[in-house]
Amino acid sequence: MPNGGDVRATSATIRAVNGLTSRWAAGGVPPEDFAKGTAFSAVGVWPLLAFLAEGAGGPARGELEDALGMRADEAPDAARDLLGALSGIRGSSAAIGLWARPRLALHERWVAGLPDATLGRFSGDDEADRKALDAWASERTGGLIPAMPLQIDEATKMVLAAAQAVRTQWLQPFDEAELAPDDGPWAGRCLVGLRRSTSLLDRVGVAETAAGPLTVLKVLGDTGVDVHLLLGEEEAAPGAVLAAGIDVLNGAHRTLPGDSLPLGEPGPGLNVRNVRSLTREPVLDVTTSPFSLTADHDLLASPALFGLTTAMDDRYGHFPGISDFPLAIGQARQSALARFTAEGFESASVTAMGSCAGSAAEPRPTYVVRRIDLEFDRPFGFLTVHRTSRLVISAGWVAEPVDYVFEGYDDEDDDY
Known part of the structure; x- marks a missing residue:
């Protein structure tokens, strides 16, 4: 360390x-x-x-x-x-x-x-x-x-x-965005989301674990401490997802990085496809939920x-x-x-x-690139990890998102 x-x-x-x-x-x-x-x-x-x-x-x-x-x-x-x-x-x-x-x-x-x-x-x-x-x-x-x-x-x-x-502060901050899940336990709610895009596809990977397929996103901090966000299958138990995330961290399961993932939906929350682009750079677009x-x-x-x-x-x-x-x-x-x-x-x-x-109006796209979309739009786990030693400093489970509040709107005055 x-x-x-x-x-x-x-x-x-x-x-x-x-x-x-x-x-x-x-x-x-x-x-x-x-x-x-x-x-x-x-x-x-x-x-x-x-x-x-x-x-x-x-x-x-x-x-x-x-x-x-x-x-x-x-x-x-x-x-x-x-x-x-x-x-x-x-x-x-x-x-x-x-x-x-x-x-x-x-x-x-x-x-x-x-x-x-x-x-x-x-x-x-x-x-x-x-x-x-x-x-x-x-x-x-x-x-x-x-x-x-x-x-x-x-x-x-x-x-x-x-x-x-x-x-720690993120090496690349997020932007605030809306998160509106179509299905799952958070469906039908307008939520506060955090979104960012990067060309570094290896920030995400999928591992086959005892808890099923596990998507792991690494969010890097500027102090050598990172947060790994963990999304398992919807029916996977929270404790099993967290334990699987630690197994992945310890090298017990092989992780397939983002640039090697097959097209389609190769892991929870993921959509991988080829798209036309103005640049040669691939895209990893992540939307997640803030938590406290x-x-x-x-x-x-x-x-x-x-x-x-x-x-x-x-x-x-x-x-x-x-x-x-x-x-x-x-x-x-x-x-x-x-x-x-x-x-x-x-x-x-x-x-x-x-x-x-005793007694915790754009130019015409000319390149085809890989695009990965990842949404943490239902309960997920996290590990706080020291990057070089892989020590887990804290862990937890995010069960409830943050509802988006529209400023200046009062539903009691809604006449529609």
Whole structure:
């Protein structure tokens, strides 16, 4: 990653984080979240699991290792490298925060291993402590996530949190346009669309995946962070589409690029044909929907996915490497945001885990050229991807478009 270390040295970490993203998409997002649209970030969860695994013992340690896809004694170094690499990407940031009750003694070695984390102590005033943690979340995400996703009360003995944010501007901006689907779940609505044309046909490709044919469009950002828009078959499950997109990113499926696609409709949303033109340049014309998504996730609703099943059992302590005081996981939540506009993209997440006591008139055309039209005119997925390392920073599903509002028009005054 640029300014963030040797990509080859972190390839195992990237595979592990992307693997958690894929499993979260395929089995950890409730159907109702997909139905309304959602965003999530395994990058915001994985480092926390890594540091917890270092301090865990017994069955909790093994479960965390399974979730991480890495041994507990290797994971902390990998997490530190990952956070450093994220901070090294222009327009991105990442941070770890730690807070504990005044009388909770934490092992100095474990605390010292957290990158740039200052141990804060709760004041005992829950409202004041909550405001302090909210301020940290807002500051570390540039205001994108204004509050810590946990409840702070007397039962909260310790909070370990991760914040990450990324902003990028498109190398080629979109123009605002109308989007009026003829069929599908968005049919019959006049929607806000984003449109642009390019001669670079390799920005789009089609892969045959376990979820069926998948159309992938790469929208390139100026910071080395891109957004991959994913359109599967209409009946394909959202989680399967996102998981398939990660498989394509990892090279598990061959992708046929735009200049090699057959004429007709070779993939979801695509129409490929030869047309007459004034120039020799081929055309890729894309229309998509802008989106602004916010989501809150309770990680303990799928504890096995995150390796927290045993760690939730407050009858015992599970983290002898963190404190001699018996600790269990009482809360684990993430707040995530993703915003795609004509000019660029931004996303952020704050993930926190709270420990309790144990007991995201034109000239005549003279050339024949290839023209590809691509419309994202029904629900679709996205991946935020670091271009060179292929790390998935965030992922999500766009279920609802933005309705077009005609300025100066009032349907109550319509006499027709």
